Each structure stands twice: as C-alpha cells, then as structure tokens.
Amino acid sequence: MPSLPSLRPGGGGPSRPQVPIPPARAVVDCAVYVDGVRMSGRRSYSEALAEVRATGEGFVWVGLHAPDDRQMNGVAETFCLHELMVEDAVHAHQRPKLERYDDTQFIVLRTVKYVEHESLNTTKEVVETGEIMIFVGPDFVITVRHGDFTELKGVRHALEARPDRLALGPYVVMHAIADYVVDTYLDVTAAVETDLDSLEENIFSPGGLIEIDSVYLLKREMTELRRAVAPLTIPLQRLTSPDNDLCPKEVRRYMRDVLDHHTTVAEQIGTFDEVLTSLLEAASAKIGIQQNTDMRKITSWVAIASVPTMVAGIYGMNFDHMPELHWQYSYYVLLAFLATVSVLLWRTFRRNHWL
Numbered sequence: 001m002p003s004l005p006s007l008r009p010g011g012g013g014p015s016r017p018q019v020p021i022p023p024a025r026a027v028v029d030c031a032v033y034v035d036g037v038r039m040s041g042r043r044s045y046s047e048a049l050a051e052v053r054a055t056g057e058g059f060v061w062v063g064l065h066a067p068d069d070r071q072m073n074g075v076a077e078t079f080c081l082h083e084l085m086v087e088d089a090v091h092a093h094q095r096p097k098l099e100r101y102d103d104t105q106f107i108v109l110r111t112v113k114y115v116e117h118e119s120l121n122t123t124k125e126v127v128e129t130g131e132i133m134i135f136v137g138p139d140f141v142i143t144v145r146h147g148d149f150t151e152l153k154g155v156r157h158a159l160e161a162r163p164d165r166l167a168l169g170p171y172v173v174m175h176a177i178a179d180y181v182v183d184t185y186l187d188v189t190a191a192v193e194t195d196l197d198s199l200e201e202n203i204f205s206p207g208g209l210i211e212i213d214s215v216y217l218l219k220r221e222m223t224e225l226r227r228a229v230a231p232l233t234i235p236l237q238r239l240t241s242p243d244n245d246l247c248p249k250e251v252r253r254y255m256r257d258v259l260d261h262h263t264t265v266a267e268q269i270g271t272f273d274e275v276l277t278s279l280l281e282a283a284s285a286k287i288g289i290q291q292n293t294d295m296r297k298i299t300s301w302v303a304i305a306s307v308p309t310m311v312a313g314i315y316g317m318n319f320d321h322m323p324e325l326h327w328q329y330s331y332y333v334l335l336a337f338l339a340t341v342s343v344l345l346w347r348t349f350r351r352n353h354w355l
C-alpha cells in the first residue's frame with residue numbers, strides 16, 4: 001500500500017496550515033454582576049468589560065479552561081494583564097503563590113483529588129493534582145483552570161444564590177474559590193486517613209501482610225500532597241494581612257477562616273508523614289525479623305538433613321573394609337539411628353522456637 005505524504009513540517013510532504021483557535025473557545029462562562037446579581041444575556045469578555053467600565057457598576061467574571069498562548073494573549077490584551085502572569089497561567093505547574101501587579105493580584109492554587117481504589121496494592125496513584133489561577137482586578141476576576149476535576153460551576157452557582165456576598169466585589173469570588181479548594185484538601189486528607197488506618201492495621205496485626213510497597217506509595221503521594229498544600233500558607237497570610245489594601249476588609253475576615261482550615265490540613269499532612277515514617281520503619285523491622293525467622297528454619301532443616309547426608313556419604317564410598325558392611329541388620333539399625341538423631345534435632349530446634 002502506498003504511504004500517505006507526511007503532513008508534518010519537515011516531513012517531506014505538504015504541511016497543513018494551523019487554524020487559529022479563537023480565544024472565546026477557552027471561555028467556559030462569562031457574566032456581568034451588578035449589586036451581586038447576574039445580568040441576563042450572553043456577552044463576550046470584551047463586551048462584558050466594556051459594559052462594566054461604561055456604567056461604572058459591577059464586575060466581570062470570566063472562567064477559562066486550559067487556554068493556550070493565543071487564547072490567553074487575547075484575554076490579556078483586553079484586561080491589560082502583565083505578561084509574566086499570562087505566562088504562568090498558560091504553562092501551569094506553578095507553586096501556590098500570590099503576586100501583585102499594580103492594582104491586579106494573581107494567585108495560584110493547587111487543587112487535589114482523591115483517586116478512588118479498592119486497595120493500595122491495586123493502584124498506582126492516590127492523589128491527583130490540578131491548578132486554578134485567579135486574576136483579580138478592580139472590576140474583573142478571571143479564573144484559569146488546569147485539570148479535568150477543577151470545575152467551578154458549583155462555586156459560581158453557590159455565589160449567585162448569595163447576591164449579598166457577590167455585592168462585595170470580585171475578591172469575594174477569590175475567597176469562595178480558595179475556600180472550595182481548601183475544603184477539598186480536608187476531604188482528601190479524610191480519605192487518605194482511611195487508607196493509612198488500613199495500612200497500619202495490616203502491618204501491626206499478627207500475621208498481617210507486610211505491605212511495604214504500599215507504604216512507599218502512600219509516602220510518595222503525601223509528598224505530592226504536601227507540595228500542593230504547604231506553600232499556600234504564605235499567600236493566605238498575605239491575603240488576611242491589613243497591609244493588603246486591595247482586598248476589602250470584610251473579605252479578609254472570611255479569608256482568616258480559610259487560613260485556619262488550611263493550617264489544619266497542613267498539620268494533618270505532617271502527622272501523616274510522621275506516621276508513614278514510623279510504619280516504614282516498623283515494616284522494615286518486621287521484614288528483617290521475618291527473614292531471620294526464615295533463616296533459622298532453613299538452618300534447622302539443613303542441620304537435620306546433614307546427619308543422614310553425612311552417613312550416606314560415608315557409606316557411599318567404595319571401600320571393601322567398612323564397619324558392619326556385611327552385617328545382616330546393619331541397614332535397619334542405621335535407619336533407626338538416623339531417624340532417632342533427626343527426631344532429637346527436630347525436638348531441640350522446636351523447643352528453642354527455631355521451627
């Protein structure tokens with residue numbers, strides 16, 4: 001069959017021109033809120049911002065999902081976002097942080113999701129991570145999501161049901177998202193604690209399975225969870241600080257509650273890590289004891305088998321003059337002797353708990 005010409009650049013054939021993807025393709029939702037109430041009608045983000053700035057009332061909330069460079073640059077031009085913020089929003093894989101560019105603040109949140117599984121022995125992942133970036137300005141808030149489980153539809157609907165809260169401005173949206181993300185941290189740590197309890201029970205129960213691979217897996221996942229959660233402490237502290245003049249006082253009060261929950265999660269993760277370290281040491285010690293027990297059993301059986309092996313080796317030599325070689329009952333006497341010695345050795349090892 002003849003091969004098709006390559007469509008890749010430099011592949012020896014014609015290349016297909018890239019079709020530019022419009023920025024609106026990455027927009028999940030865009031709305032204007034005035035006095036906490038969502039205005040009816042559909043608008044592009046540029047139209048929504050123009051309307052808000054023309055009337056001087058309300059703010060725009062634009063939700064984006066995994067935009068590429070072209071799409072994010074279109075949003076940045078409309079809202080006058082700094083290029084460094086835009087670069088972080090596109091390429092993701094950022095540490096939680098809070099940055100300020102003039103009157104716009106940019107916060108990065110790491111999201112986490114617990115991966116359901118029947119057993120730690122049958123899974124390769126316990127925690128999955130994603131990211132949410134939030135741009136907050138005087139009259140707009142832009143959320144950029146990376147990951148399939150970072151949907152914010154529920155947060156938007158919950159806020160729209162509380163116009164009194166939305167009336168406080170775009171920083172309320174930032175608080176609601178931060179609160180939602182930290183609450184998911186609590187849910188994940190509760191689920192991980194169940195895995196940890198099960199693992200601890202198996203390791204310390206008599207005759208339990210030594211699941212050292214599961215301990216390594218959970219410890220690796222706790223490292224990933226800690227990297228997602230721990231760096232958020234400083235951004236939350238800065239948002240609750242009175243020095244943050246861009247964030248309204250009422251919103252800073254709400255952010256203190258988020259910081260308290262985050263502190264609880266960070267402490268739980270630290271506790272989990274300490275417990276896993278102890279479990280790892282206990283599992284290693286248990287494996288060492290089991291290996292010693294196995295070696296004692298092997299040594300005991302080798303000692304028992306060495307007696308008949310030695311006698312059989314001696315009488316297997318081709319010498320004419322050997323004691324009792326031609327005696328009629330020598331074979332039966334020798335078997336009785338070997339059996340007696342083997343039983344005596346077995347009882348001795350059994351009494352000393354080697355067998």
